[in-house]
Amino acid sequence: MFLIFKRLWQVNWAEQWQYRANLLMYLLYWLVSPIIYLAVWTSIANVKGSVNGFTANDFVTYYMVLLICDQITSNIVIHTFAYKIQDGSLSGELIKPIHPLLTNGLVNNIAFKMLTIIGLIPIWIILFFLFKPDFSGVSLSGVLLSIPAMILGFFIGYLLSAAITSLAFWTTRVYSIHEFYFAIILLFSGQFVPLPLMPKVIQDIAQFLPFQLFMYYPIQLILGKLSAEQIIQGYIMAGVWLVVSILFFNWVWRNGVKRYSAVGA
Amino acid sequence: MQTLKLLSAFFKMNVQMSLAYRADTVVNILLNIMWLGWELLSLNIIFSNTETLGGWGLGELIALLGVFRLVNTLMIALIWPNTEKFNQSIRDGSMDYTILQPVNSMFLVTFSRITVWRFWDLILAVILIVVGINMADQVTSAPQVLTFILLAITGMIIIYSLWIVLIALTFWFVKFDNNVTILQALLDAGRYPATVYPVWLRIIVTFIIPIAVATTVPLQALRGELEAPQILTFILVSIVSFFLASRIWKAGLKQYSGASS
Numbered sequence: 001m002f003l004i005f006k007r008l009w010q011v012n013w014a015e016q017w018q019y020r021a022n023l024l025m026y027l028l029y030w031l032v033s034p035i036i037y038l039a040v041w042t043s044i045a046n047v048k049g050s051v052n053g054f055t056a057n058d059f060v061t062y063y064m065v066l067l068i069c070d071q072i073t074s075n076i077v078i079h080t081f082a083y084k085i086q087d088g089s090l091s092g093e094l095i096k097p098i099h100p101l102l103t104n105g106l107v108n109n110i111a112f113k114m115l116t117i118i119g120l121i122p123i124w125i126i127l128f129f130l131f132k133p134d135f136s137g138v139s140l141s142g143v144l145l146s147i148p149a150m151i152l153g154f155f156i157g158y159l160l161s162a163a164i165t166s167l168a169f170w171t172t173r174v175y176s177i178h179e180f181y182f183a184i185i186l187l188f189s190g191q192f193v194p195l196p197l198m199p200k201v202i203q204d205i206a207q208f209l210p211f212q213l214f215m216y217y218p219i220q221l222i223l224g225k226l227s228a229e230q231i232i233q234g235y236i237m238a239g240v241w242l243v244v245s246i247l248f249f250n251w252v253w254r255n256g257v258k259r260y261s262a263v264g265a
Numbered sequence: 266m267q268t269l270k271l272l273s274a275f276f277k278m279n280v281q282m283s284l285a286y287r288a289d290t291v292v293n294i295l296l297n298i299m300w301l302g303w304e305l306l307s308l309n310i311i312f313s314n315t316e317t318l319g320g321w322g323l324g325e326l327i328a329l330l331g332v333f334r335l336v337n338t339l340m341i342a343l344i345w346p347n348t349e350k351f352n353q354s355i356r357d358g359s360m361d362y363t364i365l366q367p368v369n370s371m372f373l374v375t376f377s378r379i380t381v382w383r384f385w386d387l388i389l390a391v392i393l394i395v396v397g398i399n400m401a402d403q404v405t406s407a408p409q410v411l412t413f414i415l416l417a418i419t420g421m422i423i424i425y426s427l428w429i430v431l432i433a434l435t436f437w438f439v440k441f442d443n444n445v446t447i448l449q450a451l452l453d454a455g456r457y458p459a460t461v462y463p464v465w466l467r468i469i470v471t472f473i474i475p476i477a478v479a480t481t482v483p484l485q486a487l488r489g490e491l492e493a494p495q496i497l498t499f500i501l502v503s504i505v506s507f508f509l510a511s512r513i514w515k516a517g518l519k520q521y522s523g524a525s526s
Contacts, residue, residue, distance in 0.1 A: 025443045029450040035466070036454055043461040044315045051314045130465065176292045183303055192307055197314060 008104055012111040020115065027119050031067070037192060038063035038131070052197055060133040062194055065219045067124060069146075070191070071117055073153040073214040075109045077101070077161045078178045085168040090260065101162045101253070109158065137224050145231065146221035152238040153213040159245035160210070166249070169256030190216025210241035271368065272376060279379045290382045297386065304330055304456075319461035321484075326457070328397025329484050332417060333455040334390040336479050339421060340452060342383035343375070344428055344445055350378050352442045355435050358523045371429065371514045398487065405487060412496055413487040419503035420479025424448070426503075426510035427475070433510075436517030448474060455480035478502075 016023070038059060045056040054062075081101065084090040093100040164181055168174040186192055187202060188211040195203055195216045206212050217234045220226050226234070283290060308330070312323045321329070351374050354360040363373050398405055431444045451474045459467050459477035470477040482499060485491050 022443060025446045025450075029446060032450050032453050036457065036462075039462045039466065040311065040318065040457050043319060044311070047317075048315060130463065173289065173292055176289075176296055179296055180299065183299055186303065193310060198310060199313075 004098060004103065005107060008107040009111065012104070012108040013114075015108070016111045016115050023112070023115055024119055027116055027123070030070075031123065034063045034066055034070070034191075035127070041193065054194065054197065057134050058194075060131045061135060061137070061223055062219060064124070064127065064131065064133050065222050066191070066215055067120065067127075069150060069153075069215050069218045069222075071113065071120055072150045073157055073218070074113075075154070075158045075161050076112060077105055077109060077158060078165050078175070080108055080112075081105055081162070082165045082168045082174050082178075085166070085256075085260070086172060094257070094260070101166075105162070106158065138222060139224050142222050142224040146218045149213065149218045149221055149234065149238065152235075152242060153210075153218060156210050156238065156241050156245050157214055159242075159249040163245070163249040163252040166252045166256045169259045185211050185214065188212060189214045190219070208237070210237070210245070213238050213241065267368075268372065271372075275377055275379060276381070279381045283381045293382060294385065301389065319458045321458050321488075322401055324397045324400030324402070325484060325488065326397070327400060328394045328487065329458065329480060330456065331390045331393030331395075331397060332480050332483055334386060334393065335417065336421065336424065336455055336476070337452065338383050338386045338390065339424065340449060342380040342386075343378075344448070346378035346380055347375050348428075348432055348445050350374075351432055352435060352444070355439060355521075356442075360521060361523055364518065364521070370518060371511060374432070375425075375429070403488070406489075409487055409489050412491070413483050416483040416486045416491075416496065416499055417479070419499050420475075420483060422503040423475055423506050424479050426506040429510035430513050433514045433517035436520040451476050458484070 041051065041054075041059040041063075042056045045051050045054060045059055049055075051059075084093070084100075090100065093104065098104070161178075161181075164178055165174065167177055171177070188206040188209050190198075190206075190212055191214075195206055195212060198206070206216075213234070217226075217238075221231065221234075305327075308323065308326055311318060312326075316322070318326060351360075354363060364370055366373055398410075428445060428448065431448065435441050435444055451470055454462070454466070454470045455476045459470055459481040462470070467477070478499065482491075486496065
């Protein structure tokens with residue numbers, strides 16, 4: 001099994017490396033929104049002194065850490081897999097004795113992330129000098145605690161996206177469904193603004209959803225803003241959602257593959 | 266006259282093409298409404314925490330959202346579909362047939378594909394602008410509205426010209442099929458007044474990829490913040506950039522040698 005993963009890694013790394021120029025463009029594209037949110041909120045905080053307890057530096061550190069967390073927990077499975085179901089090229093992968101999404105697809109995503117993170121490092125350092133965040137609140141224990149949280153966040157996100165991608169077995173409009181899902185993440189993950197600044201209703205719902213595990217929860221862990229009770233609560237939610245997303249993905253996948261009729265065959 | 270005839274022919278052709286995918290059109294319109302909801306909610310979140318953003322009120326930001334959506338429509342309804350077609354035609358050499366037509370090739374390349382259903386977005390944008398202006402407390406005079414419209418058009422022309430330059434580069438670098446991604450990437454910066462951005466970002470969105478010239482600047486005209494010389498400068502810049510762009514396009518065409526030869 002290890003050998004299989006090693007080979008898959010070599011293939012996928014080489015494949016992603018081939019598209020490094022595209023990757024850089026993707027990175028630039030993805031960077032702009034968080035930087036704009038950062039600029040908007042720091043300008044408000046600078047005028048008012050603080051927004052709901054958040055100072056300008058709180059916003060700068062929040063979005064600077066968000067850049068890292070988002071890059072670690074996000075995935076691109078919809079773009080690398082949905083078309084295979086639609087054009088029938090999944091057939092070749094289905095006859096292999098390994099799960100296409102849980103082995104090859106997963107490794108492909110991780111290779112993609114490794115490359116984008118390498119690309120992000122110099123950009124992040126430049127942004128660090130442009131915005132001069134004060135990271136004095138960050139402790140080693142917070143960073144260490146956030147690592148398993150981000151890994152859990154990535155797997156939950158990956159399984160949910162994979163399940164949504166598998167809806168391509170039923171409908172050709174899977175990209176529209178994914179766009180809707182993307183908006184839900186935007187609303188409940190803390191991507192636009194730290195969750196305490198969201199309307200009360202959204203905060204209350206967000207607590208029970210997995211999306212804050214992608215951004216808000218690991219960011220606050222790193223910044224050392226959570227109480228022991230909140231940390232434990234977050235990890236329990238992560239555990240529950242991991243189980244739910246495994247079950248959900250398996251159910252969608254198993255029923256989907258049965259419907260698969262390989263277009264063009 | 267001929268141009269108008271051609272435009273209406275393109276329009277009809279594109280209506281027929283999109284009618285083949287009716288259900289998709291409905292889904293896309295629903296998604297569009299969802300994003301409008303999100304945009305208004307995000308403005309509501311911002312303004313529940315502050316009264317002004319860079320000196321602008323909620324009404325002004327709603328009007329800005331309308332102008333942003335105009336540019337966004339230009340991007341999605343015209344720039345993306347035509348760029349895709351153009352990149353394809355450079356790669357497989359079907360550009361040959363475009364050049365053979367007895368019409369301006371730049372016009373042909375930039376207007377032959379139109380995502381028709383996006384037109385409703387224009388109506389929405391105009392509604393947002395009108396509602397936004399009415400919500401802002403300050404009185405807007407007729408000349409201000411006129412300069413606003415004028416500068417919105419010059420902003421669009423500048424973006425259109427930049428687009429021409431970006432795709433014309435493909436004549437020299439065939440593999441450059443990421444040509445408009447940079448435009449799309451910075452587009453989101455048009456949602457908020459450029460005056461709140463740090464200086465380096467303001468320079469990028471004003472001089473390098475001038476999204477702000479098409480979004481923030483017209484709104485500034487509406488607020489009566491611009492003097493006559495500034496307004497004239499923007500008009501002049503748009504004319505110059507359009508001429509430069511068509512020059513670069515012509516030079517690029519000379520480079521083109523087909524795909525097989």
